[in-house]
Amino acid sequence: MIDTYRADRHVFQPWGAQDGGARLEITDGAGCWFSDAGGTRYLDLASQLVYLNLGHRHPALIDAVHTQADRLCVVAPTFFNEVRDELAAALLDISGTGAGRVLFTNGGTEAVEHAVRMARGHTGRAKILAHYRSYHGATAAAISISGDPRRWPNEPGVPGVVHFSGPYTYRSDFDATDDATECERALRHLERTIEFEGPHTVAAVILESVVGTNGILVPPDGYLAGVRRLCDRHGIVLICDEVMSGFGRVGEWFAYQRWNVRPDLVTFAKGVTSGYVPLGGVIVAEHIVESFSATPFPGGSTYSGHPLACAVGVASVAQIAAGDLLTRARTLGATALAPGLRALQQRHPSIGDVRGAGLFWALELVTDRDTKQPLAPLLPGRGGTEAMAAVAQSLREHRVWPMIVANRIHLAPPLIVSDDEVEFALGALDHALDVADSYYRA
Ligand code: PMP
Numbered sequence: 001m002i003d004t005y006r007a008d009r010h011v012f013q014p015w016g017a018q019d020g021g022a023r024l025e026i027t028d029g030a031g032c033w034f035s036d037a038g039g040t041r042y043l044d045l046a047s048q049l050v051y052l053n054l055g056h057r058h059p060a061l062i063d064a065v066h067t068q069a070d071r072l073c074v075v076a077p078t079f080f081n082e083v084r085d086e087l088a089a090a091l092l093d094i095s096g097t098g099a100g101r102v103l104f105t106n107g108g109t110e111a112v113e114h115a116v117r118m119a120r121g122h123t124g125r126a127k128i129l130a131h132y133r134s135y136h137g138a139t140a141a142a143i144s145i146s147g148d149p150r151r152w153p154n155e156p157g158v159p160g161v162v163h164f165s166g167p168y169t170y171r172s173d174f175d176a177t178d179d180a181t182e183c184e185r186a187l188r189h190l191e192r193t194i195e196f197e198g199p200h201t202v203a204a205v206i207l208e209s210v211v212g213t214n215g216i217l218v219p220p221d222g223y224l225a226g227v228r229r230l231c232d233r234h235g236i237v238l239i240c241d242e243v244m245s246g247f248g249r250v251g252e253w254f255a256y257q258r259w260n261v262r263p264d265l266v267t268f269a270k271g272v273t274s275g276y277v278p279l280g281g282v283i284v285a286e287h288i289v290e291s292f293s294a295t296p297f298p299g300g301s302t303y304s305g306h307p308l309a310c311a312v313g314v315a316s317v318a319q320i321a322a323g324d325l326l327t328r329a330r331t332l333g334a335t336a337l338a339p340g341l342r343a344l345q346q347r348h349p350s351i352g353d354v355r356g357a358g359l360f361w362a363l364e365l366v367t368d369r370d371t372k373q374p375l376a377p378l379l380p381g382r383g384g385t386e387a388m389a390a391v392a393q394s395l396r397e398h399r400v401w402p403m404i405v406a407n408r409i410h411l412a413p414p415l416i417v418s419d420d421e422v423e424f425a426l427g428a429l430d431h432a433l434d435v436a437d438s439y440y441r442a
Contacts, residue, residue, distance in 0.1 A: 029056030051270030068311035108243035108269035109137025119204035209255035212244035247271025251330030251358035398428035
């Protein structure tokens with residue numbers, strides 16, 4: 001049972017709930033847990049909206065806010081500020097971009113907007129190619145670039161956006177049944193898309209290095225490198241959107257590092273501060289920076305590089321490094337979460353697919369493994385079903401807060417999650433999957 005529910009009377013609620021419809025009043029948080037107004041605690045398997053990488057009430061992040069606030073709360077981006085520069089240097093370092101610069105924004109959407117403008121300015125071309133299964137943000141260009149149905153109410157959207165299919169072996173758009181074939185065919189499809197569009201008109205390919213809300217799709221080995229080659233061949237800018245997959249989520253600072261690929265532009269937000277203070281930005285490779293040598297770059301906003309946010313960013317990077325949390329995410333994912341989820345798949349016929357990396361996993365629920373009939377409409381934003389709502393309800397009753405998207409349970413706990421908490425989550429999932437099984441071939 002949901003024990004507390006309070007409707008917003010004054011807040012214009014953005015988007016829909018990604019939790020099966022329940023809305024609680026949240027009053028407290030500590031580590032991987034949060035509490036509602038009635039005192040019920042939930043293990044946050046969603047890290048809120050996949051950003052609370054270091055958990056609630058982390059002392060080093062709180063200290064960073066206090067220390068910076070005591071010294072200087074705000075300063076316009078027109079001034080030099082040490083903590084801002086320190087964070088930019090740290091981001092260039094961990095991203096493997098080396099030289100280059102960082103443009104700070106207030107979140108992920110603005111980062112995507114600026115990355116697109118940079119790609120267009122750098123190439124003098126207009127078109128942006130993006131996956132159908134993608135989400136890149138909520139403002140005019142970013143929502144147009146997003147491939148999922150959340151773009152539909154905004155259409156016709158901004159001109160110059162072209163969508164294409166990326167790899168998703170479980171439900172292949174290319175009739176492939178194995179990763180290698182899926183990869184090869186997806187790359188051929190992109191190559192043809194570029195040819196039909198006219199390579200000299202394409203400014204950028206943007207993709208989530210690991211697709212987030214659209215299914216936690218880890219691309220097959222070779223895909224990202226293949227996209228990089230196609231971009232190089234035609235002078236197209238490669239933008240990796242790391243807003244959700246960055247800062248340790250898949251056991252790397254940024255997911256593209258799994259495949260040793262170097263993007264030209266990297267968009268980030270969320271995990272850079274664990275969301276304590278809103279921050280996003282674009283990591284810009286040196287050759288793109290050079291195109292804008294008439295500095296300053298004609299973009300940014302009043303709060304770009306806000307010192308409170310940057311101070312938390314510096315502390316977050318330091319904490320992830322000090323706790324060796326990249327290794328922790330990789331090993332806990334490989335030794336506890338993945339085998340635990342695969343064992344659940346053995347017991348529960350409703351799990352059609354288990355996929356993910358690090359601490360970023362999805363269970364795709366079906367009513368028939370042979371036909372792969374989904375337990376809810378496959379596309380996000382197309383409404384849930386009674387079955388998925390019942391699954392979410394069961395998880396909540398067992399004090400686990402999931403992210404439910406379409407016919408999937410997404411698992412993205414804070415990187416500080418303990419072995420015991422993973423066990424606790426797997427136990428709750430076991431019960432919830434009994435509920436899902438009751439719809440199997442029913
Ligand atoms: N890109 C990706 C991959 C995202 O997941 C999101 C947010 N879920 C965004 C961009 C937009 O970021 P924000 O909500 O911070 O504007």
